Amino acid sequence: MLKKLLSSTFWAMLFAQTPTEIEDPSIVEINKLPPRATFFNFESKALAKIGNEPQSKYYQSLNGTWKFNWVRDPADRPLDFFKSNYDDSGWDNISVPANWEINGFGVPIYLNHPYEFSYNPDPPNIPDGYNPVGSYRKEFFMPAPWVGRRIVIHFGAVKSAFFIWVNGQKVGYSQGSKLPAEFDITEFVKTGKNGVALEVYRWSDGSYLECQDFWRISGIERDVYLAAEPKIRIADFWAKTPLDDQFKHGELQLDIDLVNDSKEDQNFTVHTELIQSNGRRIFNKSDRISITANSSLNHIVKKMIRYVDQWSAENPNLYTLNITLKNGYDVITTITNKIGFRTIEVSGGQLLVNGQAILIKGVNRHEHDPKTGHVISRELMKKDIQLMKEFNINTVRNS
Numbered sequence: 001m002l003k004k005l006l007s008s009t010f011w012a013m014l015f016a017q018t019p020t021e022i023e024d025p026s027i028v029e030i031n032k033l034p035p036r037a038t039f040f041n042f043e044s045k046a047l048a049k050i051g052n053e054p055q056s057k058y059y060q061s062l063n064g065t066w067k068f069n070w071v072r073d074p075a076d077r078p079l080d081f082f083k084s085n086y087d088d089s090g091w092d093n094i095s096v097p098a099n100w101e102i103n104g105f106g107v108p109i110y111l112n113h114p115y116e117f118s119y120n121p122d123p124p125n126i127p128d129g130y131n132p133v134g135s136y137r138k139e140f141f142m143p144a145p146w147v148g149r150r151i152v153i154h155f156g157a158v159k160s161a162f163f164i165w166v167n168g169q170k171v172g173y174s175q176g177s178k179l180p181a182e183f184d185i186t187e188f189v190k191t192g193k194n195g196v197a198l199e200v201y202r203w204s205d206g207s208y209l210e211c212q213d214f215w216r217i218s219g220i221e222r223d224v225y226l227a228a229e230p231k232i233r234i235a236d237f238w239a240k241t242p243l244d245d246q247f248k249h250g251e252l253q254l255d256i257d258l259v260n261d262s263k264e265d266q267n268f269t270v271h272t273e274l275i276q277s278n279g280r281r282i283f284n285k286s287d288r289i290s291i292t293a294n295s296s297l298n299h300i301v302k303k304m305i306r307y308v309d310q311w312s313a314e315n316p317n318l319y320t321l322n323i324t325l326k327n328g329y330d331v332i333t334t335i336t337n338k339i340g341f342r343t344i345e346v347s348g349g350q351l352l353v354n355g356q357a358i359l360i361k362g363v364n365r366h367e368h369d370p371k372t373g374h375v376i377s378r379e380l381m382k383k384d385i386q387l388m389k390e391f392n393i394n395t396v397r398n399s
Contacts, residue, residue: 017074017075018074018075018126018128018131018201019163021161021163021173022126022160022161022175022201022203022204022205023124023125023126023204023205024124024205025124025205027173028174028175028176028206029172029173029174029175029176029181030172030173030174031171031172031173031183031184032172032173032174032181032182032183033152033182033183033184034236035179035180036235036236037236037237037238037337038337039234039237039335039336039337040053040056040059040227040335041058041227041229041230041233041234041333041334041335042056042333042334042335042336043056043057043058043331043333043334044331044334045322045324045331045334048322048324048334048335048336049336051336053225057145058146058149058227058228058229059225059226059227059228060140060225060226061223061224061225062096062138062140062153062196062224062225062226063095063096063097063223063224063225064095064096065093065094065095065096066093066094066095066096066136066137066138067088067091067092067093067094067136067137067138068091068092068093068094068105068134068135068136068137069081069088069091069092069134069135070092070100070105070106070132070133070134070135071132071133072106072130072132073129073130073131074131074133074201075129077133077135077199078135081135081137081197081199082137082165082168082170082197082199083168084167084168084195086137088137091137092105094134094136094219096136096138096220096224097156097157097219097220097221097222097223097224097375098219098220098221098372098373098375099217099218099219099221099372099373099374099375100132100134100202100217100218100219101217101218101219101373102217102371102372102373105132105134106132106202106218108215108216108217108373109215109216109217110214110215110216111211111213111216112212112213113211113212113213114211115207115208115211116216117130117131117203117207121208123205123208124205124208125205126203126204126205126207131201131202131203132201132202132218133199133200133201133202134198134199134200134202134218134219135197135198135199135200136197136198136199136200136220137195137196137197138195138196139193139194139195140193140194140195140196140226141192141193141194142189142190142191142192142194142226143191144191146191146228147191148231149186149228149229149230149231150184150186150228150229150230150231150233150261151184151185151186151189151226151227151228151229152182152183152184152185152226152227152228152229153166153182153183153185153196153224153225153226154180154181154182154223154224154225154226154227155174155180155181155182155220155222155224156180156221156222156223156224157177157178157179157180157220157221157222157374158174158177158181158198158200158219158220158221159177159178159200159202159217159218159219159221159374160175160177160200160201160202160203160204160206160207160210160218161173161174161175161177161200161201161204161206162174162175162181162198162199162200162201163198163199164183164196164197164198165196165197165198166185166188166189166194166195166196166197167188167189167190167194167195168195169188171183171185171188175204175205175206176206177206177210177218177221180222198220200218200219200220202218212366213366214366214368215366215368215373215374217373217374221367221373221374221375222375229333230332230333231260231261231262232258232259232260232261232262232266232268232291232325232332232333233258233259233261233325233332233333234256234257234258234259234323234325234333234335235257235258235259235296236256236257237254237255237256237257237323237335237337238254238255239252239253239254239321239337239339240252240253240254240255241339241340241341241342242341242342242343243308243310243341243342243343243354244304247310247343247354247355248306248307248308249304249305249306249307249308250304250305250308250341251302251304251305252274252283252301252302252303252304252305252341253300253301253302254272254300254301254302254321254323255298255299255300256270256298256299256300256301256323257296257297257298257299258270258289258291258296258297258298258299258325259295259296260291260292260293260294260295260296261294262293262294263293263294264293265290265291265292265293266290266291266293267288267289267290268288268289268291268325268326268327268332269286269287269288269289269325269326269327270286270287270289270299270301270323270324270325271284271285271286271322271323271324271325271326272284272285272286272287272301272321272322272323272324273285273320273321273322273324274303274305274319274320274321274322275319275320275322276309276319277309277317277318277319277320282305282319283303283305285301285303287299287301305341308341309341310340310341310342310354311340311341311342312342312353312354312356313353313394316340317340317341318338318339318340319338319339319340319341320336320337320338321336321337321338321339322334322335322336323335323336342354343355358394360394360395361392361393361394361395362393362394362395362396362397363388363393363395363396363397364396364397365384365396365397365398
């Protein structure tokens with residue numbers, strides 16, 4: 001009996017140990033999708049023009065109330081909480097996005113350059129016994145029309161590192177607390193009720209890179225949502241927009257990464273438009289594309305935009321870029337984004353924007369709200385920008 005007890009105690013202690021991933025600099029992600037430009041694959045040009053993702057039938061917000069459990073020591077975290085039949089009725093509720101410490105779980109810490117978790121840092125190790133863990137659970141429903149599309153879950157920011165499970169199956173891992181993390185969960189979900197679980201660690205080896213003059217708090221800090229993407233889609237794009245040597249005309253080079261996840265070869269049209277701020281369309285091009293099954297390709301569009309409206313801090317002229325994939329007259333998917341034309345270079349030791357010398361008047365901006373911590377509203381973002389413009393700030397270092 002004693003032998004069995006010792007054996008079970010040993011295995012319990014072994015599984016309760018801190019996961020090796022959070023102290024391994026060679027692991028910053030597992031099964032996470034590659035980083036990309038910020039955009040959403042809309043089902044119509046009208047929706048893309050509005051640019052409000054919640055209006056799409058292929059978007060579902062997971063913001064709101066989640067079940068939540070907090071422990072100070074990783075050894076005390078619930079080990080099987082990710083299972084579909086786990087009883088979380090005794091757990092607390094927490095809003096997402098939100099910081100734990102602002103909501104009574106743990107202590108917010110303010111420091112400049114020291115590490116808040118150790119006065120004797122030993123990278124990449126995090127001290128044992130004190131690394132708070134937040135365990136999250138939430139149910140969501142996948143509508144039937146989403147079947148046959150790629151299902152992606154998006155986390156705008158999670159601090160500092162986290163593991164994710166869907167319907168009891170481990171999906172992946174991510175750290176990099178101010179970067180979006182996206183996972184393809186198509187093979188893990190089903191029509192109807194599903195469950196997602198997160199295990200979030202306050203500190204990881206990545207925390208050694210975050211020793212800055214700001215409040216050290218943690219949790220899911222930005223929006224969480226699901227997106228149901230078409231099998232033929234825009235995976236990424238890069239709009240390169242320098243000016244010519246005379247700083248008169250814009251040299252547009254658009255790199256578009258296209259993906260065909262279907263089991264058949266596909267032929268479709270890539271329609272590219274560029275629209276001035278006054279609504280006038282100055283570029284309109286359609287290219288016929290062929291892409292084999294289960295493959296990707298890079299499509300390049302080039303165009304000289306004559307007498308372009310330059311972008312500068314004083315006159316931030318922007319154009320609307322629309323990229324649409326079409327099958328005949330039917331829209332497969334479409335995205336929209338704002339782009340500006342400018343040339344930034346260093347010549348003779350001087351920073352030049354569009355050939356003009358620039359005196360940098362810069363600030364360092366940390367995301368912080370006096371009431372909600374690192375959860376920032378759009379209104380506060382605009383207020384920050386307005387204050388900076390009023391004081392002639394032309395450069396911002398985002399941290």
